[in-house]
Amino acid sequence: MRNTLGFTEDELRRLAGSRSFERGLGYLSSVSTLEIGERTITATVEGTDAYEVELTEHEDGLTGWCSCPYGQEGNFCKHCVAVGLAVLRQAKSVPVQRAAAASRGRQLDAWLESRNRDELLTLVREHLAGDRDLRHRLELRAAAAGDDFGAVRERVLGLLDTRPFARYGYVEYADARAYGLQATEALSALRTLTETGHAPEVVEVAREAIAALGRTYGEIDDSDGVIGDVAGRLAEVHLAACRAAHPDPAQTADWLVDHLLGDLNDATDIALSDYEDVLGEAGLARARELVVAAWRGNPRGWAEKHLMEQLMKAEGGSVDALIAVHAVDLAPSGATHLMIARELERAGRPAEALDWAERGLWEADPDRGPDHHLVDFVCERYTRGGRPADAVEVRRNVLRRRRTLAAYQDLRTAARAADCWDEPERTRALNVLRTDARPRKSLGSAGSALVDALLDDGDHDAAWEAAAEGYADGRQWLALADRTRDRRPADALDVYLRLIGPLLTRTGDATYEHLTELLLSARTCHRTLNTEAAFTAYMTTLRTDQKRKRKLMALLDRHGL
Structure with missing residues (x-):
């Protein structure tokens, strides 16, 4: 209730x-x-x-x-x-x-x-004198109501300026929200001005604001996305003003390409395709001229290549021309090969798509690839084409290069689909992981994919053996204990007590919570072993030794420990 x-x-x-x-x-x-x-x-x-x-x-x-x-x-x-x-x-x-x-x-x-009019005016003026932000917002409304666009520009840029919110040259996350509230006032004013016949002026002011925000965006903690949202809405205001004002297509293309090739687009994320209707044929022709020249001057530049791709898609360019752009600079991970393969597949050329994807597997730098999406692409096409054994071979090669649990799981899935996961395939895969692992001397050392794979297989006895040989870290020992404490309570209890020891010398809420969880697990093991008296004695000693830690004592009390 x-x-x-x-x-x-x-x-x-x-x-x-x-x-x-x-x-x-x-x-x-x-x-x-x-x-x-x-x-x-x-x-x-x-x-x-x-x-x-x-x-x-x-x-x-x-x-x-x-x-x-x-x-x-x-x-x-x-x-x-x-x-x-x-x-x-x-x-x-x-x-x-x-x-x-x-x-x-x-x-x-x-x-x-x-209150009468004079009294309310006096009240408002008192607040304006003590609240700079309120004064700026009302000044903008007053300027927008008149014909003084110079004043409007000054106030809009002032409200969109992040510098007043920057402490030591950096806008912290707590200040980003206040900036967002202020900037919203400026954006509303620009929208109103666009709708009331001032679109050409709004185009210019919005461009200045976009450039200013782009210069400072890298110095803002925008964890909650407030300023990113402001930047996105600012780009929308600019585009709406362009559609209303019909600015010169060639000049718009010059500004747009210069902006997209610069370092200031991270905030607004403007795309060339957004402006197709604004540019028209003449503007697109000018944009093409500028983009092609920039790409030829720097064919490996990310921005230049990305713009060429956008341009070709906007113009309905051929897949082969698009491939030629990407083929100039193939990523060592095989990611570019995958991009080309997907374009070819969308164009109805699956055989060529698979050729490019396979080439990506062969050409990938062993230290940087192959990209897992590329591997998935090839294996899915092999399976779909009735070639499951080839998919298994690809997964084997990936496991040899990248000895991780994920690679092991992918091989297991492919081998089961090919009906070949039984011995010796699984043993070979585990041996690959074993040769990559090294015995660990302490719980704090990094664990191995070998133990993770055995746990994932549900082969707990083999996982215990590998852990005993030194291939497990604290996380893996804990997972082993949690999964098998009903069958191996004595072994699990030993793990819990080993993990509890180092925590007794530390402080902090997270430590106390983890310690309590381990003690609860240890109590469960003692109950299974019918040795609750031993646990009671252990807790008596522990509480005596830790009695100064009040938060820990309160937590133990809450859980009946």
């Missing part, structure tokens, strides 16, 4: 996941400036930094936003959990606080409506 808040502790756990929820419990005392509104809850949570949190209740549930890195990725983080728990702890007073918030809102509306 839902409470008057509209959310429960169980819902917080569901939204955050068990791990973030448990961590949120430890941040309850770090919640400050808690403010409960009619539908929103805001607070500050002290963590590695002071993080701003906002929870919003909707008819279909609760959402949360936090300024921490994990929260900026769209996750309901431990800080959101802490704020939600803090509210639940004072649930009885929440209706009163919400009623007070609603009353304050009504009072404010009534007060504003009772």
